[in-house]
Amino acid sequence: MLVLAGIAVIVAGFLLRFNPLLVVAVSALVTGLAAGLPATTILAAFGKAFNDNRFVSVIYIVLPVIGLLERHGLQARARTAIARLRGATAGRLLIGYLLLRQLTAALGLTSIAGPAQSVRPLVAPMAQAAAEAQGLAPGDERVAAMAAATDNIGLFFGEDIFIAIGSILLMKGVLEGYGLSIQPLHLSMWAIPTAIAAFLIHALRLWWLDRRIARR
């Protein structure tokens, strides 16, 4: 029971708005001490895991390219391009992006889009420009936030359809530990109903977003 103290630290730390890096480090220390581990073991275990997970932070190499293109007008061009498209609304644009993101993720192409690669330079400025043409007040952040949300939802509820993605391999591995042998294809097949539901629910909200903007 004592090891749950680390979870309490996390929840309290986030609620009290301490620096999250500090909260995570303290939680790791508290959890380790509660489990009776010596401080050096905790430090080494955390250091090893940090080193093993470096691939999570590789994505920032894309920033110089995006920054350079922004300097030369990429976001401005994205806004103009969408303004010229007749009938383009923020909702319709994001519904199209949601579908594209789900389909490509289902093919295993999870890294071709993302907050740094596509949302900041292209999708968010396009959606914002379309929404402002529909009457959204400039400086209203909801549409940009919705662009990032749409990227996440498309990714999460598309990638599990791909048979070689990490989560499928994890499920297969865990179930094998109980003597249950499952084909990856069966796991990915059962991700399809939820993927369809995710598209319908989120597309409905995006359609609603258009109506809400238009009403003002």
Add this chain to the structure above:
Amino acid sequence: MIGAGFLYGVAGLTFVAFAILSAGDRANPRRWGNAAFYALLATSFLGGDRIGDIGNGVLVIGLVAIAGLGLMGRSARATTDAATRADEAARRGNRLFLPALVIPVTALGGTLLFWAVPGLVDPKQVTLVALSLGVLIALGIGYAWLRPGIATPYAEGVRLMDAVGWAAVLPQMLASLGALFALAGVGGVVGGLAGQAIPTGSLIGAVLAYTIGMAAFTMVMGNAFAAFPVMTAAIGVPLLMRHYGGDPAVVAAIGMLAGFCGTLMTPMAANFNLVPAALLDLKDRYAVIRAQWPTALPLLAVNVALLYWLGFR
């Protein structure tokens, strides 16, 4: 074989450039904090395998100290203004999209190529290697076409990197915390509690405990991968699969997706929820979560229904 060494080399050199440019950024009053933070990350990428576990632990403490003491600021480096950008956008037209599109196209083509020709690239890193190649090609095109100064792309990169700031390593920190939780046996304790909370003899009760438990534990851990083995051991296998005879593939697949609904609603999933808000310069750092929960909650309810109807035929 091209693999992690190549990836971490590219990433390490990028952070070396960020560190040097931050150190010379006189417009940022906290430039030394930024420079030290990026230098530590460069050290991690370039030398992480050589400094040992304790060395990496000390490196993490350095990162936490810089962030926790508020030693990082934001670059106020001069960039082009809105009018110049609009001007150049009109002049260069849709060709501006080309370098940005080179990245996904190379990632796609490279992934397919490296699958077709095994032995060239470490199979575990195929997509990331292809993505990095795309970045390098796009950068090459950018240099050749736009003729920026040698450091300009990296100066612009620092501007974006500073907007993310310390949140950049939060995902990696949370993954490491997950490893420590596993070492301390947190999962087993949580699973035991969840197992006790279920009313006996109620299938819908077990389904609700499993799916909502997946979402809730994912919210705490920031990652459905950490929650899955725990909830599977506590409820999935003993109750849903063995006692009620549920189809293991359906129980596992929909349980994982219920966990993903939790990922959409928690600041612990920093790379999906907090980093994008920082990258988009949103004032409310929880704006992305606020945009996501109205999709996540109904979808969680759909997952409960799907598991109940599809899993036990």
